[in-house]
Amino acid sequence: MPAVRRTLALLEHHAVHPVTLLVVPGTGWDARGIEELRALERAGYRLAGHGWEHRTARIHGLRHRLHSLFLSRNVAEHLALDRDGVLALMRRCRDWFEAQGLAPPGLYVPPAWALGAVSADDLRAAGLFRQVELFSGVLDVASGRVAPSPVLGYEADAAIRGPVLKLWNAWGRWRASALGRVRIGIHPRDLDLPLRAALEADLERFYHYTDYAAATDGADHGAGGGSHRLGENLR
Secondary structure (H helix, E strand, C coil): CHHHHHHHHHHHHCCCCCCEEEECCCCCCCHHHHHHHHHHHHCCCEEEECCCCCCCCCCCHHHHHHHHHHHHCCCCHHHHCCHHHHHHHHHHHHHHHHHCCCCCCCEECCHHHCCCCCCHHHHHHHCCCCEEECCCEEEECCCCEEEECCEECCCCCCCCHHHHHHHHHHHHHHHHHHHCCCEECCCCCHHHCCCHHHHHHHHHHCCCCCCHHHHCCCCCCCCCCCCEECCCCCC
16 A cells, blocks of 8 residues: 555646556455545545456466466466356455445456456446456447557566567557557556656656546547447457
8 A cells, every 4th residue: 555655646746637546355455454445435536346366376278378478477367267257256346345335346457457258248237347448448338349548557577578568658659649548557566667757757748637437438439549349359
């Protein structure tokens, strides 16, 4: 939480609002931590579900192995589960918020944006979340359409990740200029890593902010660069 508070102070300095905080329920929250979340919610921060433990105990299948090697390491817990397992994890995540006296989140972000073996129809039938964030954009569960937007990242916690993220973010900024929107993803310890200056530069560069609810407002009629149905891209 101290690292989160430092990050929120930086975002406040750059007048970034609203801010969505991704919460991992199954990581041993104590009463003090829950009260911190309640205070953040009262202060106007948006809370989103973010998996259950943010790690997987096993790598399941070739797709998961490649995803782990090149992108997610051991955090893509959805990829080790079948359809029923993914939906059960998402339901457990949502129920946890209500059990703690927090508002049930409208947004769910699978760890590493890896949704796994569920379809838009599965998500709509489950009725757990209004939106799901994917690597490619933000899914409106009711319509099954994805509003595409690039995501920028700064977690350069290994030597190879710095150059890769610099190239990735340069491409993302270029795409953002065409699509008219971008997502800025910040991990709690990014301020202590080599790409902090790039993060602050992006906070200055992109200065019109909105919430996730508005991100899919135009998804059905192609506003802001078009949309596509879940399944038309790799999840």
